[in-house]
Amino acid sequence: MTRLVESVCRAKDHQQLPLWEAKGPWAPNPVTFRERTWAYCPSGRPDGHEWERVEPRPYETLREETEREIAGSRQR
Numbered sequence: 001m002t003r004l005v006e007s008v009c010r011a012k013d014h015q016q017l018p019l020w021e022a023k024g025p026w027a028p029n030p031v032t033f034r035e036r037t038w039a040y041c042p043s044g045r046p047d048g049h050e051w052e053r054v055e056p057r058p059y060e061t062l063r064e065e066t067e068r069e070i071a072g073s074r075q076r
């Protein structure tokens with residue numbers, strides 16, 4: 001099943017991929033169900049988001065786009 005994501009988190013300190021720490025206090029969860037649509041936050045943090053509505057697209061596409069953006073901004 002394809003999940004169409006309609007909101008993306010633009011909070012500055014959330015523009016990073018989750019750190020998979022088994023001992024962390026929370027498990028990163030990049031996609032959450034919000035106001036009856038899917039929302040994506042690159043960091044997978046539980047709160048502090050700044051949601052922006054986007055053209056609905058599959059989660060996989062959005063994740064690839066975001067990973068490319070993050071990788072690109074790191075090189076500069």
Ligand SMILES: [Zn+2]
Nearest residue numbers: 009014041049
């Ligand atoms: Zn966020």
